[in-house]
Each structure stands twice: as structure tokens, then as C-alpha cells.
Amino acid sequence: MFTKVQHTLLNNFSLKLIAFIIGYGLWILMSAEHTTTVYMTVPVSFYNVKGYTIDAPETVNVRLHGKRNDLYTLSHKLAFHIDGNTLAVGKQSLFFESSLLFLPDTVTLIESIPKESTIEVRKTE
């Protein structure tokens, strides 16, 4: 039994696979506290907009800098959250700033592409 397990563990493909798994595990552990810069596509989300229709871009590309661990946690949760109460009816410019992303202190927004966008708020009939 032990010999069979040993043989399976020690054949060449298994060696490569195990080396890859350990390598990946080590990399995850070692790189968690390192800072990095990433590009993400972030959805634009409006709240408090009952009775209004908004024409706005659905997503915005952003470049973020921060700890890898924090960026990994944020990657599926990040969005621009815009309060509909702060918007007026009609066409207007909307700036995609870091305050709209609710980022933790360890992560900073380097740039948004586009930086601003023209949106239109209309009352629903």
C-alpha cells in the first residue's frame, strides 16, 4: 500500500503537478502582502432611482493599486455606487472618483477610463 502511494507520488507527471501546486501555494502565501497594480472593469450602479430612467455607461475601466490580498477580495465586489438623489433631471457630467468605489484605505484608485461621462436622467412616464 505504502509502496503504491509512493510510486504514484514519485512518477514524473505527479512530480510536476505537485511541484506546481506547492509553487502556486507558496506564491499565494508570499505575495499576499505585496502591492500591485491591476486593471479592472467595474460596473456602474445607481440607487435611489425609483421613477427615473438613467442613460449611463454600464461599466468603467479602472486602475487600482494596493495589496494583492485586498485586490483579490475586492475583485468580485467592486462597483461605482451612485446615489440617484444627488442627480438632477436632464443631461449632466458624472465623475468616476474613488469615493464612489468605497475602497479600503489600503487600495487607491489610480485612474478611471473614462474619467467622466455624460449621463441623462429622465422621469419614467
Next chain:
Amino acid sequence: MYNTVFWDFGIFSWRDCVEILFLSYALYGVSLWLQRDFQKPLLLYFYGYCLLFFTTHYAHLSTIHSLLLTLFPICALIFILLHQDTLQRNFVMLRNITPAEQVTEHWTELLIRSSLVAASNNKEIRCIIEKGDSLSTILTCPVKTDCHVNPGLLDLLIESSLFKQHAMLWLNKTGRVQGINCLWKKTSLETWLAQELKEREEWIQDALFFTSKTDALFFILHPTTRTYTLIAQGKLLERISAHAALKTIKQYLGLLVNNEIKGDLHVHKGATHASEQFFT
């Protein structure tokens, strides 16, 4: 889709892939090296250490985790020390401690005579003679004998149906037959030979490699030409007659008496097709 998959694994750019592949390749190299120690399951110890390291991290056993991290250089050192076999073969050879032992008289002559008899029977004889460095770590020897050369023994061994021509007869410099059917323990690391030698037969490459690492002497008698090829110190002497081969072997092993040395020609490395040459 690919983006999402990579992001799920925390891989944000091609740089991360390079880092992971680099670590994996290094670990694969270490694994291969540890696997080569057949005496101890070092690779399993290494996997155990890694498993413990990851487990302590994810189980938040921070003290043990820090301890494992701090002790890693010591563990690496222990692995290197335990990996005795490869270490000895690649860097330091074990030295033979030879007790005061009577050298079998004229064993070299008996060996040459037996090899010539074997050549008459169309048998090729390969022989490795151990001098100061132990060959036990670099040879696999399925049939160990450990007995002195005597007139009947060599003929009996060579004429045996179990005797393999392409394996080696292993002797030491006192005339003790250590074993028959011996083969080199080869690894992929041992492929450093010069380009011109890579085109030669495999046994020449092996003998050149291992004799350059040790002070052993290898010889082969070709039954068709009845000439010897001698290899020692990584040098090759080819087409040597039986008498010249005997003198060279005796001279190399330090078995020549003064009056035999007188008048002999000492040739340095370079000229390989002379009938009488010596390793200096």
C-alpha cells in the same frame, strides 16, 4: 472567461504566471534531486514539510507556521546532508580505508590473461579497478563476491552463463574481486561531456565521466582487435596491446617495481593511438 478564471486564482497579470512557473520549476528541480536518493524517502519528507507549512497557515497556527518558516534553512541543510548518495557522487567521494592487506601476487597478470582467454571465446570484458576512492556509491552491483583473484576464479566468473558482457567486473587495487555484472548509477545531471565525446559510444562517455570524478581505472578488451581501451582520470587510451595495458595498469595502481619502470616510456594526455602509454 479566461480573465475570470485567472482572477479566481488571484492571478492578475502575466507577471504572476512567470513567478508561479519559476517557483514550480525550482520546486520540480528540488523534487527530482530528492527523488534520486533511494535510501531514504526524502521527497516524502519534503512534501510532508510543505503540507505542514500550508496547513499551519490556513489553520492559523501562527507560532508553528513561523517556526517552520524560521527553521526552513536548517531543514534544507538537513536534506542536503541526508542526500548523501548524490552528494558523494557529485562532490565528495568516499575514501576507502584499506587495512594492511596482502596484495594478491600477480593479480593483474591473471586478470589480463583471463581477459585474453575470454576474448578467444569471443567475449568482451569490461573491468573497473577501484584505487583510493570507493565506488560503492556509484556502482550498482547485483552479484557481490569480495574474494581474492585466483587463477580459477576469474575464468569461472567470466565463463559463467550469468556473466553479462556489457556490465563490468569490479576489482580493487589489492586484487579483490568485489562483484560482477556491475553498472554505473547514472543520473540526468551527469551529461557535461565535451561535444566530440558525445558522439562516442555510451560506455566510453560513462567511463570518462566517472573516472574523472574518481581515481578508478576502467578497461575493456575488444575481442576482434585483441586490443585494450583504458580510461582513467577522464582520459582515454585506445588500441593498447596486452603487454602495454598490463604495464599501464600496474603503473597507475602503483604496483610496478623499480626495475619494471626502468626504460618505460611515459606519454602524457593528447596522443591516443600509441601502443604503450601511461596515465601520469
